[in-house]
Amino acid sequence: MVHDVDATPEAEFALRTAKRRDVRFVRLWFVDVLGLLKAVAIPISELEGALERGVGIDGSALDGTFRGLERDVIAVPDPSTFQVLPWTPDERVARVFCNIQKPDGSPSAGDSRAALDRVLAQAAELGYELQVGAEVEFFLFDQEGRPTDDGSYFDFQAQDSGSPVRRRTIEHLEGMGIPVKASHHEAAPSQHEIDLVHTDALSMADAIVTLRAAAKQVAAEHGALASFMPKPLTGAFGSGLHLHLSLFEDGENAFFDPDPLRPLSPLGSAFLAGVLAHAREFTALTNQWSNSYKRLAPGFEAPEATTWTLHGRSSLVRVPSNRPELADAARIELRSPDPGCNPYLALAAVIGAGLRGVEAAYQAPVPDEDPPTAPPLPATLNEAADALDGSELVRDLLGDRLVDAVLRNKRGELEAERATVTEYERTTLLRRL
Structure with missing residues (x-):
C-alpha cells in the first residue's frame, strides 16, 4: 500500500486553492506510452485522500493502443502541478499530473513521467x-x-x-x-x-x-x-x-x-x-x-x-x-x-x-x-x-518495459498500415491496372 504522509506545503497549497476557487472536480492526469493524455476524475471531497494515498487505476492504460494484462497501480498526484483549468469556469474543474506507482510504493516501470x-x-x-x-x-x-x-x-x-x-x-x-x-x-x-x-x-x-x-x-x-x-x-x-x-x-x-x-x-x-x-x-x-x-x-x-x-x-x-x-x-x-x-x-x-x-x-x-x-x-x-x-x-535510460511497449505499439501500427489501401494507391492504380 502507498503509505499516508504528512501534508507537504504543495499539498496544502493545492487544498487551499481548491477551496478558495470552489473547485468541484479534479482530473488526475497521466499519459500512456504514446504520450496520449489519460485522466481519472474525482470529486473535490476525495482530493485530500488522493494526495495522501493516491488513486488506484488499471496499469494497462499506460500501454497505449496495444494494451497488456490488467495490473493494479496507483496514480499519485504531484501537488506542485495542481491548477484550475481555465476553460471550465462553470464546472470549476482542476487538474494535477500524477506519478504512477506500484502497490508497494515503488515507481511503475510503465510510467513515462517517472522515466524522465x-x-x-x-x-x-x-x-x-x-x-x-x-x-x-x-x-x-x-x-x-x-x-x-x-x-x-x-x-x-x-x-x-x-x-x-x-x-x-x-x-x-x-x-x-x-x-x-x-x-x-x-x-x-x-x-x-x-x-x-x-x-x-x-x-x-x-x-x-x-x-x-x-x-x-x-x-x-x-x-x-x-x-x-x-x-x-x-x-x-x-x-x-x-x-x-x-x-x-x-x-x-x-x-x-x-x-x-x-x-x-x-x-x-x-x-x-x-x-x-x-x-x-x-x-x-x-x-x-x-x-x-x-x-x-x-x-x-x-x-x-x-x-x-x-x-x-x-x-x-x-x-x-x-x-x-x-x-x-x-x-x-x-x-x-x-x-x-x-x-x-x-x-x-x-x-x-x-x-x-x-x-x-x-x-x-x-x-x-x-x-x-x-x-x-x-x-x-x-x-x-x-x-x-x-x-x-x-x-538503460527507460527500461525494457517502456521500450518494449513502444515497440509493440509501433509494430502494430506498421502492420495495420501495411494492410491498408491508401487513397494514393487507388488514385494511381485503380484505373491503370
Whole structure:
C-alpha cells in the first residue's frame, strides 16, 4: 500500500486553492506510452485522500493502443502541478499530473513521467540541471479537415481565424503558470506556432501536454480542430517540436564559452556530440508515427542526417549564435522532434544521450558536415523502431518495459498500415491496372 504522509506545503497549497476557487472536480492526469493524455476524475471531497494515498487505476492504460494484462497501480498526484483549468469556469474543474506507482510504493516501470524524472536525477547526481525551451507547431482545420486560412510564414492577417485560437490558448496557459515567449503563423496554410519559455525539463514536458489539451479545447470552442499530426497536408511543411536545451551547473549555463569564436563550451560540445551520436536510436521516440517520416522527407527544411549547424534549417541540431555574449543564451536546438511525440520519453532519451556524450567525452563533428558523410536519420518508422530495439543506451535510460511497449505499439501500427489501401494507391492504380 502507498503509505499516508504528512501534508507537504504543495499539498496544502493545492487544498487551499481548491477551496478558495470552489473547485468541484479534479482530473488526475497521466499519459500512456504514446504520450496520449489519460485522466481519472474525482470529486473535490476525495482530493485530500488522493494526495495522501493516491488513486488506484488499471496499469494497462499506460500501454497505449496495444494494451497488456490488467495490473493494479496507483496514480499519485504531484501537488506542485495542481491548477484550475481555465476553460471550465462553470464546472470549476482542476487538474494535477500524477506519478504512477506500484502497490508497494515503488515507481511503475510503465510510467513515462517517472522515466524522465530518473534521467533528471542522474543529471542532478552529476551536478547538472536541464533547462528546456520548446517551439510547438500545430495546424487548425475546420470540422471537415480543411485549412482555415491560406497564410504563410509570420503572416499577419487581420481576418486570420487562427489568431483568436492562439491568443486564447496563450491566455489559458499563462493562467496556469506556463509562460509563453511568442506565437506566430507558421509556413504552411493554417499552421501555427507557440513558443514556451525555458524551464526545467519535467515542467516542460507537463507544459507540452497541457498546451496540446488547451489548444484542442479552444479550437473546439471556435468550431475548429487543432491537430498535432506531424504532416497533415501533402506538399506543405510539417509541424515540428523544436527543443532548446542547455545544462546549468551551480546556477551558471555550462554550455557558455566566453570565446565568441566558440559557440559552445567543451562540455556543451560533448553534450551535442552525444545527441548526434545516438540520434538514430531515439528517433522512434522523437518521431513516433509513420506519418512523422513524411515530415522528415527531403525538401521541407526538416533534418535528414545527424549533422549540426550554426545557420540554416536542415541540420538535426542548430546552435543559435545570434547573441554570443549572453551566457544564458548558449544552447542547442534539436529540430527533429514533432509535436505528436511523448514529450517525457523524447526528452528522457535526448537528455540521456547528451549526458552520455558528456560522461564519455564525445567529440562533436565539424558543423555543416556534408550529409552523405554523416549517418542519416531513419527514413521510415520501421527503420527507427529497429534502431530503438537495439539501443543499449535507450533501454538503460527507460527500461525494457517502456521500450518494449513502444515497440509493440509501433509494430502494430506498421502492420495495420501495411494492410491498408491508401487513397494514393487507388488514385494511381485503380484505373491503370
